Amino acid sequence: MLELLLEVIPLAIAAAISPVVLMLALAILAGSRPVAESGAYAVGVVATTIALYGVGLVVIRAQQDGLEPGWLGSDVARIVIGVVLVIAGVVLIVVRPNAARSSAFQERLLGGRRRLRDLAGAGVAVMITNGSSFVILIAILHAVARSGRPLPEEAAALIVATAIVALPALAPFVAAVVGGAGLRALLARVGVFITTYGRQTMGALWILFGCIDIALAWNGR
Helix, strand or coil: CHHHHHHHHHHHHHHHCCHHHHHHHHHHHCCCCHHHHHHHHHHHHHHHHHHHHHHHHHHHHHHCECCECCHHHCHHHHHHHHHHHHHHHHHHHHCCCCHHHHHHHHHHHHCCCCCHHHHHHHHHHHHHHCHHHHHHHHHHHHHHHHHCCCHHHHHHHHHHHHHHHCHHHHHHHHHHHHCCHHHHHHHHHHHHHHHHHHHHHHHHHHHHHHHHHHHHHHCCC
């Protein structure tokens, strides 16, 4: 179980660095109803993350043969996922996001009356349209499938991954509930760092994880 967590947690942290989820959460935190609005957004993010990883767990169990990892946990799959991580990491570093498009996307999600239902929907939309969510989802599912652990341990690992991936939405909600200026200032500094260096950091981690997967699979380890 510990070995599985040591594989899953770094991958989940790499997904949590994504600036999209956090910056939208910080924009919501600055609104007139920070607790209710950031809470609704966090519900959307968490619910979608749970759904994605829940479906992933069903897929893992469906393709396993007892404790055998199945095709998703094979060395071939590990090499393919490693290559995908490397390519996606290079794209993140090289391709710069369209600032105008990102701003328009944020305005569209936060525009209008900002009803709680719409903010929850924004959380769902962000997780579904965020490419990093799916890249890391596949890598995490492969790590879980490859481990061949019993269902409770696989589920526990995915619960931990879900909590970490959803942190960019959960942390602003906690800051809204606690109401501390210090915590909000810390989140603002984290937001500046992630906006400036998040894509590069995430891309470098993906390349590192991908190279490790390729090397270990190639050597049959």
